[in-house]
Amino acid sequence: xxxxxxxxxWTPTPNEARQMAEELVKHAGLGIDDANKLLxxxxxxxxxxxxxxxxxILQRDRLKNDPxxxxxxxxxxxxxxxxxxxxxxxIVGEQP
Numbered sequence: 001x002x003x004x005x006x007x008x009x010w011t012p013t014p015n016e017a018r019q020m021a022e023e024l025v026k027h028a029g030l031g032i033d034d035a036n037k038l039l040x041x042x043x044x045x046x047x048x049x050x051x052x053x054x055x056x057i058l059q060r061d062r063l064k065n066d067p068x069x070x071x072x073x074x075x076x077x078x079x080x081x082x083x084x085x086x087x088x089x090x091i092v093g094e095q096p
Contacts, residue, residue: 014044026061056090063087 012020021035021044032055036046048054063069063084073080 012042014042017042018044022058025058027065032058051090053091053093056087060084060087060091 017039021039024038025032025035032048039046048058063073063080069080073084
């Protein structure tokens with residue numbers, strides 16, 4: 001995604017809409033369900049079904065980009081470590 005200026009009447013393609021929604025989840029902390037609501041009517045498929053591998057990847061990326069969460073994780077916070085363990089298990093196809 002670029003930082004280019006777009007005209008006010010610009011409409012994203014389905015692929016651009018999906019990329020923007022992914023960026024909002026990863027870097028702005030928007031929940032996957034809320035991001036999917038933004039995609040309604042754009043022609044883009046939903047980002048991920050709740051509890052899916054794709055949802056776990058998006059959540060893991062969002063957490064890794066959250067400085068407060070990352071600090072808790074690196075400081076050994078048990079809740080943060082447990083959350084990451086569950087996400088990684090979903091990603092690799094294991095039962096958490």
